[in-house]
Amino acid sequence: xxPPRSLDRAIERCVREEWGRILAxxxxxxxxxxxxEDCLQDAVLVAMNTWAVEGLPKSPAGxxxxxxxxxxxxxxxxxxxxxxxxxxxxxxxxxxxxTEDEVEGFGDERLxxxxxxxxxxxxxxxxxALTLRTLGxxxxxxxxxxxxxxxxxxxxxxxxxxxxxxxxRIPYRVPESNELAERLGSVLTVIYLIFNKGxxxxxxxxxxxxxxxxxxxLMPEEPEVAGLLALMLVHDARRAARxxxxxxxxxxxxxxxxxxNWTKIEEGVALLKVALGRGRVxxxxxxxxxxxxxxxxxxxxxxxxxxxxALYEVLYREQPSPVVRxxxxxxxxxxxxxxxxxxxxxxVGVGGxxxxxxxxxxxxxxxxxxxxxxxxxxxxxxHAIELSENQQEREFLHRKASRLAAGLx
Amino acid sequence: MQFMCLIYxxxxxxxxxxxxxxxxxxxxxxxxxxxxxKDGKMVHADALKGVETATSVSVRGGKxxxxxxxxxxxxxxxxxxxxxxxxxxxxxxxxxxxxxxxxHGRIEVRPVMVWDS
Numbered sequence: 001x002x003p004p005r006s007l008d009r010a011i012e013r014c015v016r017e018e019w020g021r022i023l024a025x026x027x028x029x030x031x032x033x034x035x036x037e038d039c040l041q042d043a044v045l046v047a048m049n050t051w052a053v054e055g056l057p058k059s060p061a062g063x064x065x066x067x068x069x070x071x072x073x074x075x076x077x078x079x080x081x082x083x084x085x086x087x088x089x090x091x092x093x094x095x096x097x098x099t100e101d102e103v104e105g106f107g108d109e110r111l112x113x114x115x116x117x118x119x120x121x122x123x124x125x126x127x128x129a130l131t132l133r134t135l136g137x138x139x140x141x142x143x144x145x146x147x148x149x150x151x152x153x154x155x156x157x158x159x160x161x162x163x164x165x166x167x168x169r170i171p172y173r174v175p176e177s178n179e180l181a182e183r184l185g186s187v188l189t190v191i192y193l194i195f196n197k198g199x200x201x202x203x204x205x206x207x208x209x210x211x212x213x214x215x216x217x218l219m220p221e222e223p224e225v226a227g228l229l230a231l232m233l234v235h236d237a238r239r240a241a242r243x244x245x246x247x248x249x250x251x252x253x254x255x256x257x258x259x260x261n262w263t264k265i266e267e268g269v270a271l272l273k274v275a276l277g278r279g280r281v282x283x284x285x286x287x288x289x290x291x292x293x294x295x296x297x298x299x300x301x302x303x304x305x306x307x308x309x310a311l312y313e314v315l316y317r318e319q320p321s322p323v324v325r326x327x328x329x330x331x332x333x334x335x336x337x338x339x340x341x342x343x344x345x346x347x348v349g350v351g352g353x354x355x356x357x358x359x360x361x362x363x364x365x366x367x368x369x370x371x372x373x374x375x376x377x378x379x380x381x382x383h384a385i386e387l388s389e390n391q392q393e394r395e396f397l398h399r400k401a402s403r404l405a406a407g408l409x
Numbered sequence: 410m411q412f413m414c415l416i417y418x419x420x421x422x423x424x425x426x427x428x429x430x431x432x433x434x435x436x437x438x439x440x441x442x443x444x445x446x447k448d449g450k451m452v453h454a455d456a457l458k459g460v461e462t463a464t465s466v467s468v469r470g471g472k473x474x475x476x477x478x479x480x481x482x483x484x485x486x487x488x489x490x491x492x493x494x495x496x497x498x499x500x501x502x503x504x505x506x507x508x509x510x511x512x513h514g515r516i517e518v519r520p521v522m523v524w525d526s
Contacts, residue, residue, distance in 0.1 A: 121502075167520060168518075168519075168520050169496075169497045171496075171499050175499070
């Protein structure tokens with residue numbers, strides 16, 4: 001038998017691992033997110049106590065789902081004493097007939113669940129939180145911490161969302177093919193938001209990769225799903241090299257590439273190749289391709305900037321946003337010249353459209369500095385620093401600005 | 410389940426009466442009404458007279474107060490509604506998107522409360 005501490009961890013890991021699949025199945029049968037979650041929570045408490053004594057059962061998922069179903073019967077019976085709910089009683093009778101075999105081989109409804117949680121009728125932040133709670137099995141406390149929210153506010157948000165799903169009858173199903181592309185886009189965006197939250201802090205990027213793997217497993221034919229997973233893997237591979245020992249931000253050109261995770265890069269690139277082969281290119285595949293070009297360059301000097309600039313051009317046609325153009329301008333500044341990059345940047349920023357946008361000023365400062373226009377560059381650095389949202393970024397820009405002022409670049 | 414589709418728009422936006430676009434716009438409503446009837450979704454629908462004809466009524470301390478104008482002073486006014494019988498929110502949204510005013514205004518979709526008898 002395992003020692004108590006590691007047994008606790010094994011139980012925790014198992015519950016987190018199985019949470020999404022069990023919850024999805026319970027929601028399908030109970031037709032109610034809140035009831036399903038309460039019952040699963042009950043079952044987890046029973047499991048913690050029982051498994052701590054008897055050890056992990058042969059099929060922890062099967063064990064949890066049958067206990068959760070018994071809890072559902074109890075809860076609905078208790079409620080039924082107050083109001084007669086014919087539908088639920090009929091359901092209970094059906095539930096009690098479920099055999100152990102069915103429990104073992106319960107279906108996978110996680111796709112239905114994630115499409116419901118990422119429904120456009122819910123606010124975007126709510127979609128992210130609900131997906132982390134239902135599919136990821138994170139606690140409300142963990143989700144609140146990721147958003148720097150207080151637990152009560154996050155808990156109220158999740159409750160409101162579950163109520164809206166029930167009251168407004170948001171359907172529990174995978175959308176039909178004519179709306180699939182758009183709705184899948186919403187699901188993938190939610191996972192990518194989770195990933196980017198993880199890049200800022202905490203271990204949410206690992207969780208996003210896990211969610212990406214689940215969706216790819218369930219929709220292997222969708223190239224954008226593979227594209228997203230590839231993008232996250234290749235991006236995440238460079239995470240360890242992004243900060244130095246003092247916690248300061250290290251830009252791509254100064255990163256120690258031996259600290260990159262080459263296994264992740266290889267996996268991402270392989271996934272991307274298969275996805276691109278399906279001939280339905282989309283924004284996630286394009287972003288993955290851009291990151292892959294960086295990821296495959298052994299040194300900063302070997303980066304294929306012309307290829308990156310061309311990929312941004314295709315991405316811009318799919319997603320005509322100023323952010324894409326700014327990134328393209330950076331690639332152009334290396335592929336051609338800082339003057340070409342600056343010209344492109346000024347075109348997007350015309351009329352002051354990006355005056356409050358930090359990456360615009362950071363790119364502008366860099367181009368002007370490389371062109372020897374030190375005074376103008378210093379002014380742009382000031383704007384960029386003022387608009388920066390985190391300390392690491394501010395310090396990094398400060399360092400660049402002082403090096404320029406000292407004539408070191 | 411019944412869904413109330415409330416039609417909101419800025420009266421100054423969209424096709425105006427007396428212009429060339431107004432005829433086809435109203436014809437769009439005719440087509441939509443026929444569609445929801447044919448599909449068996451129609452419960453009821455009405456258009457409302459302009460917000461300049463609105464009166465707001467409240468009772469405070471037993472005293473009825475009547476004031477000129479709508480409840481909320483917003484640029485977008487409630488102009489009418491469709492009450493539709495739909496299977497779920499996705500179906501209601503699919504129909505709401507076909508209401509001609511959705512092109513320049515906004516349709517608020519609200520499930521109708523069902524009272525336990």
